[in-house]
Amino acid sequence: MTVVTRFAPSPTGYLHIGGARTALFNWLFARHHQGKFLLRIEDTDRKRSSQDAVEAIYEGLTWLELDWDGEAVSQFSCVDRHRQVALSLLEQGKAYRCYCSKQELTEMREAARAAGKPWKYDGRWRDREPADAPDGVEPVIRLKAPLEGETVITDLVQGEVRVANETLDDMILLRADGTPTYMLAVVVDDHDMAVSHVIRGDDHLTNASRQYQLYVALGWDIPEFAHIPLIHGPDGAKLSKRHGALGVDAYRDQGFLPAAVRNYLLRLGWAHGDEEIISTAQAIEWFNLESIGRSASRFDITKLTNLNGHYIRHGDDGELARMIAPTIADNRGKDLNDGEMDLLTRAMHGLKGRAKNINELSDSAQFYFNSSPLEFTDKARAQLDEAGCSHLSNLTSSLDKLASWEAETIEAHIRAYGDQHDPAIKLGKIAQPLRAALSGSTVSPPIFDVMALLGKDETLVRIKDALNTQA
């Protein structure tokens, strides 16, 4: 049997981090089994669906590099099929028309609540003659669900889940306006799309029992279910907008790398021994449903940040440079030419170990491309005091005469200058003013590397400009 999974978000908002993990797990499982990973947009509720949200879902998945097989399916495009299925159930006597109005239902619900009783549709139209139908009420079609017995689902993550059938009511299949409900649509589509494993959030667990009964009524094979625990916010409740958990695009904007997000999401609820850093190839090889935990986990941005730092530190210099080049060009108002692109790439080595996200990386690279005189931070200016400037001016002429402009020779030269000036001097006394003059700040990659990268001319220009600014 080929494995077919699907990610079926409703386009009512952006792709949330929880949805992203569901998509990841489905994708991983399909790829592990060399099966298919399908995408279906659950847009049967026309009022709540929007094309913007559909686009956001595509973009989010694309950014996460989770590719789906074939075209994304719009559930709404299958309405005729859904309706036909509902009608066939009606013909077979496995479903019936219910003429309760929405208002009637609301009243029943409120009465039940007032009486402190659990609410459940009482099936009053289950066996009633259509002739009794009141005028002016368009009926809904409900499933004639079993009244007794037990529905048992063997969930691949949660294990055996038993629900007494008497607690399940006759769910609506077709609304009064003839459109299918989610319950009908998922079952029909999952069947038609030959989905073998339904991997989705735990919040669907109670739906599974009802859907099970629909499969039975239809005489269809029941797919495997795997309900994965939800992701909670720091307060322990289901992650939602109020936790500030926006779309995955927000994480992109905050400078997170898709690989880091995937790695983090994978480890949230799934583990392979003590492995923490897991490449996507490795994840595909290792991923399984059995190792998914059964309890909910909290979203921890700090750990994601740490992982992101790891992926940046180990990232490819060229790729990182390409990622931040547009921002740097924007900030200085001019695109980077080939030489500058090369400089940026070579600068990555010293920069990437210091950044936790892409935005920090581009901020930290910016100084290489700002034109002198630089703007100085307060701390940098403090380094350019009398003593600092005196070292800088002493250095300018001798630096100019250096035959070779490599980090090592520059360092040797400056250390020699320091020893000569004062054998007890700390290198920092000279390095910090240099750093301030060259980068505008007190934090940068090793300063001799910076000088080498900047080149002799630019280095001397920046030092002189710094001296002039302070004069």
Added chain:
RNA sequence: GGCCCCAUCGUCUAGUGGCCUAGGACGCUGGCCUUUCACGCCGGAAACACGGGUUCGAACCCCGUUGGGGUCACCA
């Protein structure tokens, strides 16, 4: 409230009856490295919710309690 699910350091987790005086990671923290900041390295504090069973033996199995969560729409 009914139904359902869950329960190991603050957080993510390893652990499937003896290998556990419970391991890893993030965070916190002491130190080392060091031209700054990071990285890296070494060390530390920090958990089996509680109560009963079962067993020679329980973090692991069973029951209960407590706590947390999910779900109860002509939304998905």
